[in-house]
Amino acid sequence: MSLTTKQKEVIVYVLAAILMVIRVDWWWWGHKIYPLVFGWLSIPMIYQILVWLAGWLLVAYVVYKVWPRENETE
Template sequence: MSNPNSPNRGAIGAFVFIMAVFLMIIRVDWWWWGKKVEPLVFGWLSYPMLYQLGIWLAGYGLVAITVKYLWVEPGE
């Protein structure tokens, strides 16, 4: 695990927090509301579906960064 007293820990934590807020804001894809969107990839994936997949992957990446660099196990 990473050192809990690392000087970069605060910067990494701020980055994760800011990115999480950004992802929550852009999660609402209001620009596609009420519009018919045709499938784009493989005949069944549309732009909104790819957009949501990208947001999901970015969120998973933030969880991975938190576990790798910020999480401190009790007793360490």
């Protein structure tokens, strides 16, 4: 079964939305967390940054790779 471009876009946007909404601190609720990097970045903060980055990269991928611009030829 082959997916159409529209179906691929929907899948990627749903994944990006999920990644943008995930709150990593829920997983660490109630745990004592100490800063790890630069004296202020903790493991949950690093995870959150990476999750947001993954969501942003998915959106960027769709915008620049999945949707061809009308004035560009392949």
